[in-house]
Amino acid sequence: MHELAIASSLVESAELAARQAGAGRVTQVFLRLGVLSGVSKEALLFSYDVAARGTLLEGSQLIIEDVPVAIYCESCRAEVRLPGIQSLRCPRCGRLSPHIRQGKELEIVGIEIEVEDAMKEAI
Numbered sequence: 562m563h564e565l566a567i568a569s570s571l572v573e574s575a576e577l578a579a580r581q582a583g584a585g586r587v588t589q590v591f592l593r594l595g596v597l598s599g600v601s602k603e604a605l606l607f608s609y610d611v612a613a614r615g616t617l618l619e620g621s622q623l624i625i626e627d628v629p630v631a632i633y634c635e636s637c638r639a640e641v642r643l644p645g646i647q648s649l650r651c652p653r654c655g656r657l658s659p660h661i662r663q664g665k666e667l668e669i670v671g672i673e674i675e676v677e678d679a680m681k682e683a684i
């Protein structure tokens with residue numbers, strides 16, 4: 562499954578970042594997911610739980626922010642958001658635009674961690 566491979570690499574890079582930060586556990590991962598990324602959100606959420614098993618991310622939550630498509634329209638000279646992914650026409654003037662400005666994102670923008678050592682020191 563396509564999404565499982567993506568989830569595995571997300572888990573891998575989040576775990577690496579968490580270890581570097583001295584985390585004992587990751588509780589949340591924040592992801593920006595463009596609607597043009599070709600990734601199914603539901604499949605990704607499911608795969609994430611599978612991929613997270615046995616890692617610092619086990620039991621953590623994947624929080625996905627949907628990123629809509631935006632194009633740059635040369636006629637309107639503006640960046641415009643599209644209501645869907647069916648066509649890349651400017652909703653204002655109807656012109657097709659080859660300039661996709663956003664909507665292909667697949668990136669971790671943050672993680673929330675628990676630092677075990679700090680907690681032990683506090684006790």
Ligand SMILES: [Zn+2]
Pocket residue numbers: 634635636637638651652653654655656
């Ligand atoms: Zn336009």
